[in-house]
Amino acid sequence: MAHFEKANSLNEWLDQRIGLNTLKKVMQSEYWIPKDINFLWAMGMVLAATFGILLVSGIFLLMYYNPSTDLAFDSVNYTIMTEVGYGWLWRHIHGVGASLVFLIIYIHMFTGIYYGSYKKGRELIWISGMLLFVLFSAEAFSGYMLPWGQMSYWAGMVITNLFSGGSLHADGLVEWIRGDYVPAQAYLSRFFMLHVLLMPLAIIGAIVFHFGTLRLPHVNNQEGKEVDFEESARLWKEGKRAESEVIPFSPVFLSKDVFVMGVYFIMFFYLVFYHFEFAMDPVNFDPANGLSTPTHIYPEWYFLWSYEILRPFPTDPGLIAFAFAQVIFFTLPFLDRSPNVAPANKRGAFHIWFWAMLADMLVLTFMGKLPPQGIWSTIGLVAAITFFVLWIALPIITKLEKKL
Amino acid sequence: MNKELKILGIVAAFTLVLYWGVEPFAHSQMHKHVEGHNFVYDGTADIEEASKDKKEAKKKFWSEVKEIAKLKGDATAGEATFGMCAGCHMDGAANMGGVTPPSLEHAGAIYDKNFLIALIKDPAMATNVDHKYPNGTMTHPMGSISSMVSAPQDIANVVAYLKAKKAGEVTSKEAFKEACGRCHANRYGKLTQLGEIPKTKSNIKTGQDVDKIKYDQKVAEEQNALADYLGKLPPDLSIIYRARSEHFLETFIENPQAQLKGTAMPRTGLNEEGYEKVMEYLAQTGDPSAPARAMAGPWVLGFFFLFTILAYLWKQSQWRDLH
Numbered sequence: 061m062a063h064f065e066k067a068n069s070l071n072e073w074l075d076q077r078i079g080l081n082t083l084k085k086v087m088q089s090e091y092w093i094p095k096d097i098n099f100l101w102a103m104g105m106v107l108a109a110t111f112g113i114l115l116v117s118g119i120f121l122l123m124y125y126n127p128s129t130d131l132a133f134d135s136v137n138y139t140i141m142t143e144v145g146y147g148w149l150w151r152h153i154h155g156v157g158a159s160l161v162f163l164i165i166y167i168h169m170f171t172g173i174y175y176g177s178y179k180k181g182r183e184l185i186w187i188s189g190m191l192l193f194v195l196f197s198a199e200a201f202s203g204y205m206l207p208w209g210q211m212s213y214w215a216g217m218v219i220t221n222l223f224s225g226g227s228l229h230a231d232g233l234v235e236w237i238r239g240d241y242v243p244a245q246a247y248l249s250r251f252f253m254l255h256v257l258l259m260p261l262a263i264i265g266a267i268v269f270h271f272g273t274l275r276l277p278h279v280n281n282q283e284g285k286e287v288d289f290e291e292s293a294r295l296w297k298e299g300k301r302a303e304s305e306v307i308p309f310s311p312v313f314l315s316k317d318v319f320v321m322g323v324y325f326i327m328f329f330y331l332v333f334y335h336f337e338f339a340m341d342p343v344n345f346d347p348a349n350g351l352s353t354p355t356h357i358y359p360e361w362y363f364l365w366s367y368e369i370l371r372p373f374p375t376d377p378g379l380i381a382f383a384f385a386q387v388i389f390f391t392l393p394f395l396d397r398s399p400n401v402a403p404a405n406k407r408g409a410f411h412i413w414f415w416a417m418l419a420d421m422l423v424l425t426f427m428g429k430l431p432p433q434g435i436w437s438t439i440g441l442v443a444a445i446t447f448f449v450l451w452i453a454l455p456i457i458t459k460l461e462k463k464l
Numbered sequence: 465m466n467k468e469l470k471i472l473g474i475v476a477a478f479t480l481v482l483y484w485g486v487e488p489f490a491h492s493q494m495h496k497h498v499e500g501h502n503f504v505y506d507g508t509a510d511i512e513e514a515s516k517d518k519k520e521a522k523k524k525f526w527s528e529v530k531e532i533a534k535l536k537g538d539a540t541a542g543e544a545t546f547g548m549c550a551g552c553h554m555d556g557a558a559n560m561g562g563v564t565p566p567s568l569e570h571a572g573a574i575y576d577k578n579f580l581i582a583l584i585k586d587p588a589m590a591t592n593v594d595h596k597y598p599n600g601t602m603t604h605p606m607g608s609i610s611s612m613v614s615a616p617q618d619i620a621n622v623v624a625y626l627k628a629k630k631a632g633e634v635t636s637k638e639a640f641k642e643a644c645g646r647c648h649a650n651r652y653g654k655l656t657q658l659g660e661i662p663k664t665k666s667n668i669k670t671g672q673d674v675d676k677i678k679y680d681q682k683v684a685e686e687q688n689a690l691a692d693y694l695g696k697l698p699p700d701l702s703i704i705y706r707a708r709s710e711h712f713l714e715t716f717i718e719n720p721q722a723q724l725k726g727t728a729m730p731r732t733g734l735n736e737e738g739y740e741k742v743m744e745y746l747a748q749t750g751d752p753s754a755p756a757r758a759m760a761g762p763w764v765l766g767f768f769f770l771f772t773i774l775a776y777l778w779k780q781s782q783w784r785d786l787h
Binding site: 095098099100134137138141142146148149163167301302307311312315316318319321322323325326329330332333334337338340342343345346355356361364418422425426429430431436 | 765
């Protein structure tokens, strides 16, 4: 047993027991953030806040949702929307939040790519971030099953079918995943469990890991400059706020984060109250019916680009392409052979690569929702091939990149 | 600051293009475009989409309807003739040949005049489901009308009677029940094909609610009869308001064949007022939170505006001496 003095305040009492003052220093007052940043650096906190909103609204919905194939649809569309006080608000917040969290994830990702925030020393930030992307995807997909509408059912059918591996015919695996030959009660129950327990737990763990990977390398800055954190911290502590290149996370960086969050929340709640339909597909307001396939089956917008990589090819190559698209972003820190940590506009060919990738993913997203006919399938095929060409080109153009 | 706004502009532009692509653009490509016809029932669409061998018959039918519409109807004479209709169209009517005859209590208010004329003249043609009756309209549940009311003047009289005496103020729920409710349930509105679900009590000792079981059985029998007649049970319309666009619903209600070729659903012949009443009811059951949203929205947005202004002031005070 260590020796404990009598504490004179709650702060002191806590400090003796959990090192509160050290914790505050490490996480807040001496967690140095470069000063040369823009609002895109607030996307991490915006994401954390959105996750918090999803968690809280999800808890309220969980109290009334009924995970049975007979009752799920009406528990969402009637009980929650009509009988529960402000149930509609929680549901629309949850639906809009699920869509916006992906918008912000994509902005956050492309910010990282643009400024080279995955380079030497920061590889694990990128990899843990991609892990979060995958976990959020699983969370979104499992959540989409729960209202048990037509799109829940048929998207569930299509996506679980992918696990048969095309001509491998691993139908046993598909049945094992579904717990039945078709999506039914066993299927709904397990996706309910995944959505409300396992995935959120994994996400919380991965968020902690993601924050952890950031602490030592520190966040990047607009010019990719290597900051002398010790020297800058010394200047800051001496009160030379203008001379120092850094700011403490709290309160200085946080004050800007909170402002950006405010702007974001205005947009968020505008959508919740006045424009929520974009996040709730009309097809899913028809109850699940295994005897009637909807004319168009498509995933939510954030999965469309990878869906379109699957679709234009024959079954087997399509599945391989799809699998490739799911993991390729993980390898970005190793496929980018250039040592330069700089914004894309200073990196020559990489600058073109960045915008080409962004445009290509946008085209894939558009085509992923359109019926695969005529010109749309041709454009989809070209965009899917372009996606692979860009990834193959990446190590080559970055290898040739001039050292800055 | 300028740089931040430039970045914000780029992010916003990409987001809006993304939205445009996956929402308005995708939906415009996914659904075939059907022109509405402002609740005018003159058979234009029916003739256009009819197969070659039926085109002439349809042209003739609708031109005859037009002629009858020109006649001046006598409501008093119509009332007498209407007696023949009331044999089937009455409160508590039983299922006849698959479907229960609708109440005509507000028929003059919610249905179009031309449509009513056409309906009395030939129910299968008027509702544009003649393809379901290859052996002639006599096999239609209302087919026998041609042996009761067939003279143009009689038809004009009955319609004049409906327009004069069966045109009282109608609630949105009544409009739904009369125009849609015999085939479509609305469980969120507590309506079955037999009307309002009655309040019943269960036995306190056994928990059994015999009256409910009896009612459920009647509903089940009605639904089976409907499904046998129409090929499938027409969908419950509780939240059809969220499941289909307003444009779809309007054009579908005007002419079901235009959106769903070959469907067994008859045209209901709603006029604009009737359509709006029905939509009002569908909005109530399908989107019940609309009034609450309108009330709470400005307060929540106001809160976040204030929050953002305060956050901006805090940020300015923290960042004031940094450069």
